Amino acid sequence: xxxxxxxxxxxxxxxxxxxxxxxxxxxxxxxxxxxxxxxxxxxxxxxxxxxxxxxxxxxxxxxxxxxxxxxxxxxxxxxxxxxxxxxxxxxxxxxxxxxxxxxxxxxxxxxxxxxxxxxxxxxxxxxxxxxxxxxxxxxxxxxxxxxxxxxxxxxxxxxxxxxxxxxxxxxxxxxxxxxxxxxxxxxxxxxxxxxxxxxxxxxxxxxxxxxxxxxxxxxxxxxxxxxxxxxxxxxxxxxxxxxxxxxxxxxxxxxxxxxxxxxxx
Numbered sequence: 136x137x138x139x140x141x142x143x144x145x146x147x148x149x150x151x152x153x154x155x156x157x158x159x160x161x162x163x164x165x166x167x168x169x170x171x172x173x174x175x176x177x178x179x180x181x182x183x184x185x186x187x188x189x190x191x192x193x194x195x196x197x198x199x200x201x202x203x204x205x206x207x208x209x210x211x212x213x214x215x216x217x218x219x220x221x222x223x224x225x226x227x228x229x230x231x232x233x234x235x236x237x238x239x240x241x242x243x244x245x246x247x248x249x250x251x252x253x254x255x256x257x258x259x260x261x262x263x264x265x266x267x268x269x270x271x272x273x274x275x276x277x278x279x280x281x282x283x284x285x286x287x288x289x290x291x292x293x294x295x296x297x298x299x300x301x302x303x304x305x306x307x308x309x310x311x312x313x314x315x316x317x318x319x320x321x322x323x324x325x326x327x328x329x330x331x332x333x334x335x336x337x338x339x340x341x342x343x344x345x346x347x348x349x350x351x352x353x354x355x356x357x358x359x360x361x362x363x364x365x366x367x368x369x370x371x372x373x374x375x376x377x378x379x380x381x382x383x384x385x386x387x388x389x390x391x392x393x394x395x396x397x398x399x400x
Contacts, residue, residue: 142197147171148187155204173244181208182244188380225279228262232271233297234290235261236323236347236383246273250283253396256347256383258327260290261320268320294321295328303334310364311339312356323347323383326355332394342391344399346372350381358389 139146141154149171156165156174165176174181186207193199237259242249248271249257260271276286304314313335315322325331326345335343339357346354356368369387376385387399
C-alpha cells in the first residue's frame with residue numbers, strides 16, 4: 136500500500152505525522168492507535184497532542200513539520216544505551232532522576248511512577264539521559280528497591296542542583312509576582328522545591344498564589360495583588376493551557392509556608 140503524501144492538506148494531522156514517521160523510519164512498523172491520538176511503534180506509544188501544539192506555533196510549513204516529527208521520535212527510536220528503554224540500575228538512574236509535572240492522563244496510558252499533586256496533575260519521575268528523557272515506570276521502582284519517598288528526595292535534590300542561577304522575571308512593587316520560563320522541561324516542577332517556596336514566600340508573603348498552565352511556565356503572585364491583575368493572570372493561565380505544548384492546568388492555587396496547597400475557585 137502506498138504511503139500517503141504528508142504534505143496533502145486533506146490528510147488529518149495524525150495521518151500526516153504517520154506518513155512522515157514511515158518515511159523517516161522505514162524499518163519501524165508504525166501505526167495509528169485507536170482514536171488517532173497516538174502512534175504506536177512496537178510496544179511504544181507516542182502522543183501527538185504536544186507535537187500538534189508545537190506545529191501550530193510554527194510557520195506551518197511541511198519542512199517544519201518534518202523537523203518536528205524527527206525531533207519527536209528520533210531519540211527513543213535510535214536509543215542503543217538502555218537509558219531510554221528501561222535497563223538502568225538504581226545507581227545509574229539516581230543522578231539523572233528528576234521530578235516533572237505531568238497530566239494525570241499519562242498514568243492512564245502507562246504504569247508510570249507518580250504522586251498526586253493537584254487535580255488533573257501528577258508528579259512524575261523522569262530519567263533525564265544525555266540523549267533524551269523518559270518517565271520512570273512502576274516496575275523500575277520495584278526493581279531499584281527504593282520507595283516513592285526516596286525517589287522523590289533524590290529527584291528534588293537533582294532538580295535543586297539544576298536550578299542554580301535561574302533568570303526569574305520579578306515585579307516586586309505593586310502587584311508583586313515571580314515568573315519562570317527557562318523551557319528546560321522543569322519550570323512548573325520547580326514549585327516543588329523548598330528553595331523556590333522560600334524565595335516566593337520572602338518576596339510575595341505566605342500564602343502566595345501560583346499557576347502551572349504548562350510544563351514550561353511557572354508564575355507566582357501575592358495574595359494582595361489587585362483584583363484586575365489577578366483576573367488577568369487567571370485569563371493568561373487559561374489561554375496558555377489551551378494553546379501551549381505540554382499543558383497541565385488552567386487553575387490557580389495557593390501555597391502556604393508548609394507547602395500545603397489549596398485550589399482557588
